[in-house]
Amino acid sequence: MSKLPPYTTTGQRAWHYTFLSICALIFFFLIFPILIIIPLSFNAQNFFTFTPEMLALDPAGFSTKHYADFFNSSDWQNALKNSFRIAPVATVISVTFGTLAAIGLSQSHVPFKGLIMAVLISPMIVPLIISAAGMYFFYSRIGLQGTYIGVVLAHAVLGIPFVIITVTATLIGFDKSLTRASASMGAGPVRTFFKIQMPLILPGVISGGLFAFITSFDEVVVVLFVGSAGQKTLPWQMFIGMREQISPTILAVATLMVAISIVLLTTLELLRRRSERLRGMSPG
């Protein structure tokens, strides 16, 4: 792919470079909208496009005032605080239940495995608006609608499929003779789990947790229905901001969130490499 053999004709050569340019354009389409908001967020004006001063790289055209807006606005700060109050708790719930169930599912004889798997994966498949509507109806009946606990439970269940999928994937590579060896040396099941199994599947558990965290941290549809004003999260505040008067503060928030995604992505990539190394596969 990278090097053309010497016998290629001019036509093939031309097509090769055309193909590469098409791919470059598609990559540009993928990444450009995310990168463009970073410089735009430093705009000194309340515009959503580059001002002449910015294009001339004049320092007067840039400012951090939209970031100051974000850090000084009580609406945004409350939203940020709520997001960090909800996402970690939801993550802990999904990771705890999810890891246990994934270990159960990876045993060799599980009755109704297909059905159980379908139920556990369903929160990922069912459109969010339907989950949100159902939860709104049902949580109002049992008094959880508009409460912190309601939102946390809803977000926890949305994160579960991701935990199940990542942890089961790690468990496929897990050598079962290790737990048998541990048991034959007199360790109980709990000790075996924490000393032998957990350290080995930890990368999978952590990446499942990151997925669950980002699911809750990004989620807006369900929280719109299940939450009330007291649970207004960052995405909710962004949603309102975009629906009503769109202000450039959103771009500053978006830039900060891109930074968060980059951190998460890097962590995941490192975990993936570590997990492949532990399983004896060389990282690509």
Place this chain on the structure above:
Amino acid sequence: MSDSSPVIAADGRPLKASLNRALRRQKIRALLLIAPLLLFVLVTFIAPIADMLFRSVENDIVSNTLPRTVVALDDWDAGSGETPDEMIFAALAADLAEAVAAKRHTQLGTRLNYELSGMSSLFRKTGRQVKKLDMDAPFREQFLEIEEDWADPEIWITIKANSSKYTAGYFLNAVDLQNGPDGIEARPENQRIYVKLFGRTIFLSISITLSCFLLGYPIAFLLANLKARTSNILMILVLLPFWTSLLVRTSAWKVLLQQQGVINDVLVWIGLVADDNRLELINNQTGTIIAMTHILLPFMILPLYSVMKTIPITYVRAAKSLGATNWTTFWRVYFPQSVPGIGAGSILVFILAIGYYITPALVGGTSGTFISNRIAYHISSSLNWGLGAALGAILLALVLVLYGLYDKIVGIDNVKLG
């Protein structure tokens, strides 16, 4: 050999029984590990979905609020075209007096208004006067005095038609039908919106899937055929959007596609578009398709890539060595082997697209919205929960069929992330 003694395990039991017991224990242990989560998902997720499905057919408000009237109406012949007799009006007076005391008559009016407009104001107006009814005088005349609409048989037909505890009415409404006097019939022309909206949702989802395929296939092909080091770096360009918040990406497109936004500015600057004739790229279907293609593209690329990665390069070499041109090699040898990836990616993108709510709500305007937006409207604004639930149930059925298909092609166990 049936009378020979069975093999005995170390503890003196027959080996077969011993093995069975061990197997049973293993099964129980597995189930015990799964049980907490299963219970959690059943309560916090499956029960809400079941509740929504139940609400799409639930209809007990008439029979609960007007119990006596419903019983009295049993004997009334809806086809006669006559106003009911005094007995039914007496039952109605008793029911309404209770309903007004419990402040339930306005809810009932709102519910019946979905079936016949005017019912809401009729019940509100009558509700205000119920206390003044003279208990000894004939009720029929008094009701007609309050509002002469009570003489209209149409009103009574509507009440009678909705007196059962369950109704298919919401589902009929969701597909632009209604329960008329002569059975199921189409709704009036100006009220038929849902079939069109479902059609538009499916059409837009197909367009988005198609454009994801067109943009995703070359990228997946490139990534699968590059050296590992280069492809890992380029993969970041796919994974970063995948990990970036949905709202960040939507807001980016909202900013870019505006008439005074960056894309229009660039087009004006290079002279493709006149300054006074800037393109309308947002708040219409174009905006929805562009933004959602960008958002869902990684979901097409990743499954395609993982399938293409397994296609052995030797097949391509063999085809070429047998004299096939580049195109024939690709079309006859490579492409057929990538079809499972196309299937998996397309179904995934389509399932995700068809239920989207946020992006169409923010960049779709009025012409680029989906059925989800209508469901949200019925649940939070119009409060016609039954109709919202029925629309949701239809959408859910559609998604589950596709999910079954996906399961057949890929298998739920084989879903990969990142």
